[in-house]
Amino acid sequence: MFFIKRRHVSFIISFLSWFLFCIQGAFGQQNDSGTVVYYENLYIEGKTFYLPVFQEKNQNSKEGGSISDKHFVDFSSNWNNKTFNPYRGENISFPFQLNFDTQKFASPISRKMVVTSRYGWRRGRPHRGIDIDLRTGDSVRSILDGKVRYARYHGGHGKTVIVRHNNGLETVYAHLSKFLVKENDEVKKGQVIAKGGITGNARGSHLHLEVRYHGKSINPEYLFEFTDETEIRSNVVFVTRKWTTPHYHRSTRKSNIIVHTSEEDIALLQEQQKKVYTVKQGDTLYRIANTHGLPISEICKINSIRKNSVLRVGQQIIISAAQ
CATH class of the missing domain: 2.70.70.10 (Glucose Permease (Domain IIA))
Structure with missing residues (x-):
C-alpha cells in the first residue's frame, strides 16, 4: 500500500492532467485497440479526470451503432446489500458525465406510462x-x-x-x-x-x-x-x-x-440566461427567489449578499437560472 503526502497531490494532479491530455490527443477516438466508448470518472482533491476505456475492434456492438456491451462498472465498489445509500458522505464535483451504451430503455411497467x-x-x-x-x-x-x-x-x-x-x-x-x-x-x-x-x-x-x-x-x-x-x-x-x-x-x-x-454548452447557456432584476417597492429576497424559481441561498451566493440583507428600491440583483 502506498501513502501519498498531501504536498505531492498537486504534482500528481498536474501529471495526470498531462498524461490524460497526451492519451486523448494521441488516440483521438480510435487507436489500435479500438474506439474510445467511455471515460471512467476519477476524483482527486475535488477535481474530475476522465480515463478512456476502449472497445476492441472485433467486439460486436448492439442496436446498430450503439456503444459496447461491456460492463464499465466495478460492482464491488461501495457494494452493500443492506444500505439504501452506500455513498452517504461522498462529495461529487459538478458537472459530472454519464454515458449510455444504448439509445433506448425499457418501460418499467407493461401499461401506458402516466x-x-x-x-x-x-x-x-x-x-x-x-x-x-x-x-x-x-x-x-x-x-x-x-x-x-x-x-x-x-x-x-x-x-x-x-x-x-x-x-x-x-x-x-x-x-x-x-x-x-x-x-x-x-x-x-x-x-x-x-x-x-x-x-x-x-x-x-x-x-x-x-x-x-x-x-x-x-x-x-x-x-x-x-x-x-x-x-x-x-x-x-x-x-x-x-x-x-x-x-x-x-x-x-x-x-x-x-x-x-458537453461542459462548453453548459457555460454558454448559463451566460445566455443570466439576467438582472431591479428591486421594486415591497420586494423581498423570498418573493424574488420564488418568482424566479430559485432558492434564496442561490441568489445570495450569486450576488454576495446575506439572507437578512436589506434590499433598496432600484438595486440590481443578478438572477441566473441554475443549470
Missing part, C-alpha cells in the same frame, strides 16, 4: 423521483441491464429494489408488493423484477422510480423520455447541480428539459 407526480418540491418536502401509475400486482421491469444491489423493505419506500447499471447509475423501484429477484442477481433490460403495490408511505398504488448516481438523486426526466418511444435523451450527458436538486423543480409540472452534452 407520470402522476414529478421530481421536485412537493408539499414542503423533496420528492426525489417520479411516480408512475400502476395497479397492485402489475409487473415492474428493470429499465436497463444491471445487477440487483438491494431488495428489501426500506422505510417510506416500502418494498424496494435497487439495480446498479453499467454506467454507475442506480435505479430505485419502490412501493412494491412482491420481489421477483434477489440481491446480487444480474438482470436484463425489460426483465420483470417485482410486482407493483402500495407498501410504505404510498397514497394509492403506483411505482416510485428514482435515478441515482453515487447517492445523488437525478431528475429521471432529464435522462429518460417517459413516453411510448422510451428514448434515452443522449448517449453522453453532463449532469449539473440543478438536475440533482429537487428545490429547482416542482412535482406538479414537467421541468423545461435542456440536455447538456
Whole structure:
C-alpha cells in the first residue's frame, strides 16, 4: 500500500492532467485497440479526470451503432446489500458525465406510462423521483441491464429494489408488493423484477422510480423520455447541480428539459440566461427567489449578499437560472 503526502497531490494532479491530455490527443477516438466508448470518472482533491476505456475492434456492438456491451462498472465498489445509500458522505464535483451504451430503455411497467407526480418540491418536502401509475400486482421491469444491489423493505419506500447499471447509475423501484429477484442477481433490460403495490408511505398504488448516481438523486426526466418511444435523451450527458436538486423543480409540472452534452454548452447557456432584476417597492429576497424559481441561498451566493440583507428600491440583483 502506498501513502501519498498531501504536498505531492498537486504534482500528481498536474501529471495526470498531462498524461490524460497526451492519451486523448494521441488516440483521438480510435487507436489500435479500438474506439474510445467511455471515460471512467476519477476524483482527486475535488477535481474530475476522465480515463478512456476502449472497445476492441472485433467486439460486436448492439442496436446498430450503439456503444459496447461491456460492463464499465466495478460492482464491488461501495457494494452493500443492506444500505439504501452506500455513498452517504461522498462529495461529487459538478458537472459530472454519464454515458449510455444504448439509445433506448425499457418501460418499467407493461401499461401506458402516466407520470402522476414529478421530481421536485412537493408539499414542503423533496420528492426525489417520479411516480408512475400502476395497479397492485402489475409487473415492474428493470429499465436497463444491471445487477440487483438491494431488495428489501426500506422505510417510506416500502418494498424496494435497487439495480446498479453499467454506467454507475442506480435505479430505485419502490412501493412494491412482491420481489421477483434477489440481491446480487444480474438482470436484463425489460426483465420483470417485482410486482407493483402500495407498501410504505404510498397514497394509492403506483411505482416510485428514482435515478441515482453515487447517492445523488437525478431528475429521471432529464435522462429518460417517459413516453411510448422510451428514448434515452443522449448517449453522453453532463449532469449539473440543478438536475440533482429537487428545490429547482416542482412535482406538479414537467421541468423545461435542456440536455447538456458537453461542459462548453453548459457555460454558454448559463451566460445566455443570466439576467438582472431591479428591486421594486415591497420586494423581498423570498418573493424574488420564488418568482424566479430559485432558492434564496442561490441568489445570495450569486450576488454576495446575506439572507437578512436589506434590499433598496432600484438595486440590481443578478438572477441566473441554475443549470
